[in-house]
Amino acid sequence: MKSKKPETPRGRLRPAVLVAIAGGSGSGKTWLAAALRRRLHPHAGLLSLDDFYRDLSHLPGKARAKSNFDSPAAIDWTLFEATLRAIARGETPSLPRYDFARHTRAPATRRWRRRDIVLIEGLWPWGKPQLRELFALRIYRSVETDLRYTRRLHRDIRHRGRTPDDVERQWTAQVEPMYGRHVAPQLKSADLVLDARLAAVELDALAERIRRLPPASNMTRP
Numbered sequence: 001m002k003s004k005k006p007e008t009p010r011g012r013l014r015p016a017v018l019v020a021i022a023g024g025s026g027s028g029k030t031w032l033a034a035a036l037r038r039r040l041h042p043h044a045g046l047l048s049l050d051d052f053y054r055d056l057s058h059l060p061g062k063a064r065a066k067s068n069f070d071s072p073a074a075i076d077w078t079l080f081e082a083t084l085r086a087i088a089r090g091e092t093p094s095l096p097r098y099d100f101a102r103h104t105r106a107p108a109t110r111r112w113r114r115r116d117i118v119l120i121e122g123l124w125p126w127g128k129p130q131l132r133e134l135f136a137l138r139i140y141r142s143v144e145t146d147l148r149y150t151r152r153l154h155r156d157i158r159h160r161g162r163t164p165d166d167v168e169r170q171w172t173a174q175v176e177p178m179y180g181r182h183v184a185p186q187l188k189s190a191d192l193v194l195d196a197r198l199a200a201v202e203l204d205a206l207a208e209r210i211r212r213l214p215p216a217s218n219m220t221r222p
Contacts, residue, residue, distance in 0.1 A: 013090030015215040017117045018134050020125040022186045023141030024179045025070065026148030026155070028196065032141065033121040035198075039207035045115035047087070049122025052080040053098045055105035064103035070170075070178035072124050084134050087118055088215070100160055117210060123183050132189060136213040140190035145176070147196055 019036075021029045030048070037044045054076050056064040068074060079096065086093040092114050097106040126132045149171060156162040162170075187193060192206075 014116070015090055016088055016115060017136045017210070017213050017215050018084065018088055019117065019119050019137045019139065019210055019213070020135040021119060021121040021139045021141065022123065022125050022127075022183070022190070023143065024148050024183050025123065025175055026151035027141040027143040028151075029121040029141055032139070032194070032198070033119045035203050036119055036207050036210065039203060040117055040211060043115060043211075044117040044119055045113065047083075047095070047112075047118060047120045049075065049080065049120065049125055050100075051096050051098050052076050052083075053103075053105070057102075057104040059103075061102075067103065068174050068178070070123070070174045072127050072182050075124075077128060081128070081131060083112075084120070084131070087112060087114075088134055090114060117213075124186065126186060126189065127182060134216055136216040137210060138186075138189065138191045140187045140193050141195075142187060142193050143196045 021033050023029045033046055037046050052075050053069065054074055056067060059067075076096075083093050083095065092112045094109040095112055096109055098104075099106050120135075126135060126138055132138070152171065152175065153164065153167050156167045157164065
């Protein structure tokens with residue numbers, strides 16, 4: 001029998017449980033978040049750190065493409081933290097949308113629909129120390145380099161209009177150096193480390209663990 005969420009007095013917002021999923025490019029963060037969301041439906045929502053990339057509309061097209069999107073400096077951390085804290089308090093803030101084809105922030109936003117559980121996936125969801133307190137559970141996907149590269153290659157060619165040479169150059173110059181410097185260190189502060197092999201029974205057990213989590217302490221302060 002599924003446990004019920006405690007009721008909140010009328011007029012008060014009910015805090016949400018935030019769960020972070022981190023890992024290198026191609027580690028399967030998005031896949032895991034989607035799989036857990038299906039198992040936690042209708043109580044879970046999904047948020048991607050990718051939507052918080054900085055708007056580069058002030059740069060010429062070629063300069064935008066050369067930007068290092070694997071560096072944490074590419075993220076609008078102020079907006080990301082403010083959004084997380086609002087969602088954690090049970091609010092429904094407006095969310096940015098990012099256009100990866102143009103490397104710009106789309107003019108239209110979307111309104112967050114409140115959920116009891118929020119899955120946040122990205123390269124560095126708890127890369128900033130002050131963000132760690134927000135998450136009731138921090139999951140890190142540790143996947144071998146060759147598999148991550150193969151997945152990145154297929155994604156960028158199929159969905160982002162890149163050539164194999166483009167992907168190779170970016171992987172060598174930006175993706176892996178930034179992985180070692182900024183992504184991999186999160187493993188030390190993860191609550192749970194998962195590799196590439198996840199059986200359905202393991203996903204079911206993880207979903208049940210998440211379902212029973214209380215909100216993280218001190219996460220709702222402004």
